Amino acid sequence: MSQVGVNLLLQRWVHHNSRVIVPTFEYQGVTAEQFEEADLIEDWCDDLASTPQEIATETAAAHEWLRGNSSEAGKSWQQLLENPQSRGTVRLAMRRHVKELLGSR
Template sequence: MVLDHPCSLRTDGVNLMPRLTVAEVRHRQPGKWEGCYNRFFLPAPFPGAEGPKQPSAAFFDACYHVSPEQLEAGTRQACLSDFGLNLLLQRRVHHFSRVVVPTFEFQNANGGVYDEADLVEEWCLDREEDGLKPLEAAAECVAWLREEEDGVKRQVLLRDPQRRSTVRRQMRSYLRELRKGTS
């Protein structure tokens, strides 16, 4: 499981960092959270888990650094929701400090980043249908997000929860126009 924050994964918004932090995921015995500071229990159903009797966890004391090539050679098994990401961050902070930060605080701090990651993924999937490679599509999306809209970069607008849906609508409209131009 990748543990790095979405902003920490990429050097320039497009290319992956040379070293990425991952945690080993393995099956664990059913039990309580109490005292399990070294792990993040994965929500069911996690791929590879055989129902609720085979719960899995990412172990913070079994972390490794991998290269982008190693990560890209694998297959994504699952993607956490915003709440799942917030729980992961909460557990990591708790693991390192024994401080419990409410998950909504992580959402307040990272909501725009989560939306940006979703927009880039949506853009890449859409543009892949037009024949673009993922890195080309990601670079195209990041360039579009960094363009100014009324004097403010769209990327900055994503920090404001009230503006996120507007940026998403603009993106979808722009992608439709791109598609019309290539067909």
């Protein structure tokens, strides 16, 4: 489901339960980091999983990398995704790491 679709679903769900209408951009602000992480994991699997059976293994490997130490002391790559300004850095670092993995195969 797209980000817009999820935002609309959340808006409708909250409205149904509370009769409050929250603008969809408010949901975007709180779900963007999770969508970015999902996109990164999908890119990782697209590049490294050559069979459907490898998707689970590569998903776990992507999660492991994201939870590992980043270039910023004391923070994981996953924690850097919380800051919109750092998301490009995480994406670039992941692309480099995937290239290294592909080169070692």
